[in-house]
Amino acid sequence: MAEVRQALAHAAATLNDRLEAELLLVHVLGKPRSWLIAHANDELDAAHAAAFEALVQRRSDGEPVAYLTGRRGFWSLDLEVTPATLIPRPETELLVELALDRLPATGAARVADLGTGSGAIALAIARESPAVRVVATDASADALAVAQRNAIAQRIGNVAFAHGDWLAPLHGQVFDVIVSNPPYIESGDPHLGQGDLRFEPMSALASGADGLDDIRRIVTDARAHLKPGGWLLMEHGWNQGEAVRALLQASGYREVFTAQDLEQRDRVSGGRQA
Secondary structure: OOOHHHHHHHHHHHOHHHHHHHHHHHHOOOOOOOOHHHHHOOOOOOHHHHHHHHHHHHHOOOOHHHHOOOOOEEEEEEOOOOOOOOOHHHHHHHHHHHHHHHHOOOOOOOEOOOOOOOHHHHHHHHHOOOOEEEEEEEHHHHHHHHHHHHHHOOOOOOOOEEOOOHHHHHOOOOOOOEEOOOOEEEEOHHHHHHHHHOOOOHHHHHHOOOOHHHHHHHHHHHHHHHEEEEEEEEEEOOOOOOHHHHHHOOOEEEEEEEEEEOOOOEEEEEEEEO
């Protein structure tokens, strides 16, 4: 039997990533990462060693670590993720920040999160603003079930969930802020067949020839669901800021802007209901 440090070293070399090896091992063992330091010389039993080796092989074949462990951190949340949901990414936290900045000063507000997936955006906003009422929609019943489980696990009660496509299940409701991280990759983009993207739901990634089909729908339909002065905020690709601003302006939104992520790439655009 191999010691913990030996198994880790071999896995890290295989994956060329020490952190990923550690995350997979602690998942198998049901231990925190800090445990690995104090128990580096412990021996792995055969069952744990075999399970770890299997996960390392699957990761080597390209499966995302988040799907292998069923977990991904986002904002201050530890979330369940499955192949039914997009894997939350750090750059999406900018969308949360921008939404929080635009909530009414009273703190009492209504927010809609369209295409919630794991619930990452909706739950982060709800966690930070307990007085806010959030409605999260998704066309995938499987994804919505994951989001609901995450809300229960995180003990966040100020979020409701609605099954349906984008704004369709909102039935005339109006909001102070509408947020979305919709699919925005061009349907013919070769990256869809590479890396982690191969394993994520295509419906959450690609949106037409220019990647903007769903954004067009949201920009148009959100007008009927925003209060006067309410905001629509959407994540998009690094090269789509100009196009999304043009869509917002053509639909009559004002104070249209694009915000950049930490790598100085266009990431979120938004506009305000007149």
